[in-house]
Amino acid sequence: MGxxxxxxxxxxxxxxxxxxxxxxxxxxxxxxxxxxxxxTTTIEKIxxxxxFASCWTVLGLFLVLTSIYTFTDRSIMGEKLKMLGPLGxxxxxxxxxxxxxxxHKSIRRCIRNLSTDWHKVxxxxxxxxxxxxxxxxxxxxxxxxxxxxCGGLSYNxxxxxxxxxxxxxxxxxxxxxxxxxxxxxxxxxxxxxxxVFAFSxxxxxxxxxxxxxxxxxxxxxxxxxxxxxxxxIVIARVESLFKEERNHIxxxxxxxxxxxxxxxxxxxxxxIEDTLRELCLIELVxxxxxxxxxxxxxxxxxxxxxxxAIFTYFFLLVSFVFNIFIFCYIGxxxxxxxxxxxxxxxxxxxxxxxxxIALDLxxxxxxxxxxxxxxxxxxxxxxxxxFGNVLKTSVAYLNLLRTATAS
Numbered sequence: 001m002g003x004x005x006x007x008x009x010x011x012x013x014x015x016x017x018x019x020x021x022x023x024x025x026x027x028x029x030x031x032x033x034x035x036x037x038x039x040t041t042t043i044e045k046i047x048x049x050x051x052f053a054s055c056w057t058v059l060g061l062f063l064v065l066t067s068i069y070t071f072t073d074r075s076i077m078g079e080k081l082k083m084l085g086p087l088g089x090x091x092x093x094x095x096x097x098x099x100x101x102x103x104h105k106s107i108r109r110c111i112r113n114l115s116t117d118w119h120k121v122x123x124x125x126x127x128x129x130x131x132x133x134x135x136x137x138x139x140x141x142x143x144x145x146x147x148x149x150c151g152g153l154s155y156n157x158x159x160x161x162x163x164x165x166x167x168x169x170x171x172x173x174x175x176x177x178x179x180x181x182x183x184x185x186x187x188x189x190x191x192x193x194x195x196v197f198a199f200s201x202x203x204x205x206x207x208x209x210x211x212x213x214x215x216x217x218x219x220x221x222x223x224x225x226x227x228x229x230x231x232x233i234v235i236a237r238v239e240s241l242f243k244e245e246r247n248h249i250x251x252x253x254x255x256x257x258x259x260x261x262x263x264x265x266x267x268x269x270x271x272i273e274d275t276l277r278e279l280c281l282i283e284l285v286x287x288x289x290x291x292x293x294x295x296x297x298x299x300x301x302x303x304x305x306x307x308x309a310i311f312t313y314f315f316l317l318v319s320f321v322f323n324i325f326i327f328c329y330i331g332x333x334x335x336x337x338x339x340x341x342x343x344x345x346x347x348x349x350x351x352x353x354x355x356x357i358a359l360d361l362x363x364x365x366x367x368x369x370x371x372x373x374x375x376x377x378x379x380x381x382x383x384x385x386x387f388g389n390v391l392k393t394s395v396a397y398l399n400l401l402r403t404a405t406a407s
Contacts, residue, residue, distance in 0.1 A: 016115050027100075028051070031050070032100055059093065066083055066087045070087055096212050100215065103275055106271065133226065138225075140329075140330070141221050144218065145218075153203075157203065160177035162308040176190070220374075223272045223276075230261070232337075241258075251357050262367075266367070273375060277377050283327060284382075288390050289397065290320060291320050331381065331386070334372060334374060335383065338371030340368075341364060342367070346365055348361075
C-alpha cells in the first residue's frame with residue numbers, strides 16, 4: 001500500500017492553537033493544561049500547580065461544609081432538599097475533575113494525533129474542511145460556556161440578593177445572603193470582611209465547578225469535530241475517485257491513501273470514546289439527578305411565588321438540559337458521520353472500478369455498518385434517543401421525590 005503524503009501545512013501551529021483556545025483557558029484555571037499539553041513554560045507549570053491545589057482545596061471545603069449542614073440537625077427538611085442539588089453538583093464535579101487528571105495521558109495522545117493531522121494536511125481544500133468542522137466544535141463550546149456560566153453565576157450572585165425576603169431573623173440579627181448554606185459553620189458571616197471573603201470563596205468554587213463541566217464538554221466537542229473533519233476528507237476523497245482519469249496503478253495508490261486515512265480516522269474516534277467514557281457516564285448520571293433536584297426547587301419556588309428564584313432555577317435547568325443535549329448530539333453526530341462513509345462508498349460508481357479496488361470499497365462499506373459510538377461507561381450510547389431518556393428519567397425521579405416528601 002502507498003503511504004499518505006506528508007506535505008506540511010505551513011499554518012499548522014496557528015491552526016492547532018486556534019482549535020485548542022477554549023480548552024486552554026478552561027484547563028489552565030483547573031491546573032490541568034500542562035498535563036495534557038507538555039509544551040508549556042516553567043512559569044505556567046508553577047501557576048498550574050497553584051491553581052490545581054487551590055481548586056481542590058475550595059472544592060473539598062465546599063463538600064465538607066455543605067455535607068455537615070445537609071446531613072445534620074443544623075438544617076430543616078426544606079433546606080436539606082435545597083442543598084442536595086449543590087452538594088450533588090460539587091460531588092460529581094470532583095469526580096469529573098479526578099477523571100480528567102486520571103485520563104490526562106489519553107487526552108494528551110488525542111491532542112498529539114490532532115496536531116499531527118493538522119500538520120499533514122495535504123490540500124488547501126482539506127484544510128478548509130477541517131476548519132469548517134472545527135468551527136462547529138467552537139460553536140458548541142461557546143453555547144455550553146454561555147449557558148453554564150449564565151445559569152450558574154445567576155444562582156451564585158443574583159438569586160441570593162434579589163430573592164431574599166427577610167433581612168433579619170427573630171433575634172433581630174441581619175441575615176447575610178449566601179448562595180450555599182453551611183459556610184456559617186466556620187465563618188462568622190456577621191463580620192463584613194469575613195462575609196465578603198466567604199461569598200467570594202463561594203463564587204470561586206462555582207467558577208471551578210463550571211469550568212470542570214465546560215472543560216469536559218469542550219474537549220468532547222473539539223475531538224468529535226476533528227474526527228468528523230477527518231471523515232469528511234475521506235468522503236471527499238472517495239467522491240473524487242472518478243473526477244480525474246486514472247490508470248490502474250493510480251487507482252490503487254488513491255485507494256490505499258483513502259483506506260489508510262479512514263482507518264486513522266476510526267482509530268482516533270475510538271480513542272475519543274476510550275478517553276471520555278467515564279466522564280460521560282458521570283455527566284449523564286449526575287445531570288439526570290441534579291435536573292431532578294432543580295425541577296423540584298423550581299416547583300417549590302413557584303409555590304412560593306418568588307419570581308427571581310423561579311427565573312434563576314429555570315435558567316439553571318435550561319443550562320443542564322442544554323449541556324446534556326450537547327453530549328448526546330456529539331455522540332449522534334460522530335455515529336452518523338462514520339456511517340456516512342459507507343453510504344458514500346456505495347453511491348459512487350464502484351462497479352466501474354478494477355475488481356481489487358472495488359473490494360477495498362466493500363471493506364469500507366462493511367466497516368461503516370458498525371460505526372464508532374461514544375458511550376457513557378460502555379453502558380449507554382450517547383444519542384438523541386438517550387437525551388430523551390435522560391429527560392424522562394429526571395421527571396420520573398422528580399415524581400418519586402415529590403411523593404416521598406408529601407408522605
